[in-house]
Structure formats: C-alpha cells, structure tokens
Amino acid sequence: HKGLFTAVSAIAFSSMIGLIQTGKKIGWGPFGYLYEWDGETDQIVKKYDPENRKGEVIFYGASNFRLWKEMEEDLKEYKVQNHGFGGSTDVLLMKYAEKLLYPYDPKIVVFQTGSNDYVRMKGSVQEIAQDCIRIKKEMFEQIHQNLPETKMIIMAGILMPRRDTY
Numbered sequence: 386h387k388g389l390f391t392a393v394s395a396i397a398f399s400s401m402i403g404l405i406q407t408g409k410k411i412g413w414g415p416f417g418y419l420y421e422w423d424g425e426t427d428q429i430v431k432k433y434d435p436e437n438r439k440g441e442v443i444f445y446g447a448s449n450f451r452l453w454k455e456m457e458e459d460l461k462e463y464k465v466q467n468h469g470f471g472g473s474t475d476v477l478l479m480k481y482a483e484k485l486l487y488p489y490d491p492k493i494v495v496f497q498t499g500s501n502d503y504v505r506m507k508g509s510v511q512e513i514a515q516d517c518i519r520i521k522k523e524m525f526e527q528i529h530q531n532l533p534e535t536k537m538i539i540m541a542g543i544l545m546p547r548r549d550t551y
Contacts, residue, residue, distance in 0.1 A: 425470045439490045441464040441489065441491055441492060444456065445469065446496055446498050478496070494528070494538070
C-alpha cells in the first residue's frame with residue numbers, strides 16, 4: 386500500500402505542477418491568474434511601432450482578435466493593427482492602454498470585451514453583470530479622457546457554451 390500511495394501522490398503532485406505551469410505560461414485553467422501578459426503585449430509593440438503607426442484602426446480585446454491572424458490581409462483596404470491579447474479582461478485592457486493604445490493615437494478602436502470578465506468574476510449573475518457594467522464604464526471613460534478624438538466601436542462579449550466552467 387505504501388508504494389501505491391507514493392505513486393498516487395507523485396502523480397497528483399506532478400499534475401498540480403503541470404497545472405501551475407500551464408496557468409503561468411498560457412493563462413489557462415485554475416492557475417490562469419498566474420499568467421503575465423507583458424511578453425504578449427511586448428510582441429504587439431514590437432510588431433506595430435507606435436512612432437510610425439499613429440492614427441490607424443486598432444482592434445483591442447481578447448483572443449477573438451488575437452487569433453485572427455489574417456486581420457491585416459482581410460481588412461487590407463484599411464490601416465489596421467491587431468492589439469488583441471489572449472484572456473484579456475477590461476481591467477487588463479485599462480492596464481495595458483498606456484502601452485497598447487495611447488501611444489498610437491488611433492482613429493478608431495474596435496473593442497471585443499466581456500467574455501473573459503464574466504467567466505472570471507464571482508457572485509450572483511446580477512452582481513457579476515453590475516460589476517461588468519461598472520468596470521466597462523470606468524474603462525471607456527478612461528480611454529475617452531486619454532483619446533478624446535478617437536471613435537470607439539464595442540463588440541459585445543460572447544458567452545460560449547461551457548465557457549463558465551474552466
């Protein structure tokens with residue numbers, strides 16, 4: 386029995402380490418909160434030089450944008466930039482606006498926001514909805530203060546089936 390207990394303990398420990406590493410590296414699972422977005426956002430700045438790409442259309446949001454790899458080709462008649470970073474929430478969009486929005490002085494910002502906020506918040510459905518609305522108002526007011534001439538297009542968050550359970 387001792388050997389079986391040792392083997393099961395080793396498997397459980399290895400699984401926990403794997404979940405922690407997965408959360409830290411890609412922001413997925415019960416330890417997704419350990420993920421740091423700096424590497425991903427640094428790549429966006431590297432791709433789109435803020436000194437040479439001012440006044441364009443920026444798509445700003447989560448993985449629905451980040452995974453749209455052909456965006457620039459699909460929208461080639463417009464000058465667009467894909468500033469989507471996976472797993473982003475409104476709080477993270479506000480945090481990284483200093484790096485990913487304001488230096489670019491965009492003409493238009495297209496937001497995809499809400500899905501990650503909703504699934505990560507705790508409380509009743511009504512409490513979560515109220516918190517989402519409060520944070521969104523704060524985010525859009527902050528962005529409008531910093532970019533008063535910028536037009537904003539907001540796409541609603543989409544709750545995907547089984548998305549509410551990681």
